[in-house]
Amino acid sequence: MAGPMKMRATLAGGNTDVRVLMTHPMETAQQTKGAPYFIQNITVKVNGKPVIEGEISQAISRNPVFSFRLKGGAKGDKIEVSWLDNKGETNKTETAVA
């Protein structure tokens, strides 16, 4: 079962700063003797429209934290971040820009 996620999205000088935390063991192939377990895809949507489709690797640490800046944005915009790992598990979180 996927653990909690947490996200903050705040307007700052005309841009939206997003910080999102994910719970995931992020185990490498070396750690697991060939059965890596990691988040593979990250999708960021703004008001339902995808703005980032990212791929990450097993090199990312356990419980990853991502922060990024989106150009523009307005209070109340819905930001949704979801992930999909290499075992097909998924989780997502949504927040309104504050």
Next chain:
Amino acid sequence: MRAVTCGAVLAAGFAAAFAPAFGQSQFEKYQKMTAEGSPVELFELAGEELWKKPQGPNKVSLEKCDLGKGPGVLKGAYAALPRYFQDVDRVMDLETRLLHCMTTLQGRSREEATKRLFGNADRPSEMEYLSAYVAGHSRGAKLAPGAAHPKEKASYALGKALFFHRAGAWDFSCASCHGEQDKRIRMSELPVLSTPKAARPVMATWPAYRVSNSQFKTMQWRINDCYRQMRMPEPTFGSEATVAMNMYLTATAKGETYRGPGTKR
């Protein structure tokens, strides 16, 4: 709205690869980097769930647990611990008090509630999640452990004595490592915890997430593990001695604004 950067960066183990080699400011730079990528809020979220979850024979949550500010009051409670509690006529720190609430409110046995005090990366312990949740409610509060009651004064005095008390196979005391300026162990500086200057930033950021092993660690664990490193007998969880040590360190740091739960190497 368009993504301009997706630079993200991550936590921990990764940042460790860039751990700077020399100089005080480099330590601080590294600490800042790890704090920026800290997943500590995830532990607070999980802790909140546990705080509100009915458990034990009485099937009640910890929401009525009195941490010193009244039943269920979390705001600023951690920053005012350790302190004297009249209902048990002794000084308690956060974890000792949580255990008290588990055995009284929830009706759990001490054996069951202390079965797994310290967790690991794959499965953190209940005490670790709860500590994160409660401590998070003291962000911005000044550290002000109890200092008025005679038992609080005695606890401080005992903690101070223990800090300097040499014993065990190596004839170590806490001060053997934490008693001299400008010492370090590998790449970690060793704060002189008997001085407010060094104790303040340390106590303002425990309990903490450790990036090197992805684990959330509590003060009772920190004290327990220091004793292990000194090759002393394992101290009892929530004992008078461990609470006194916590009291001495927190009182030495008093007045500092709490900024935790923090992030450590």
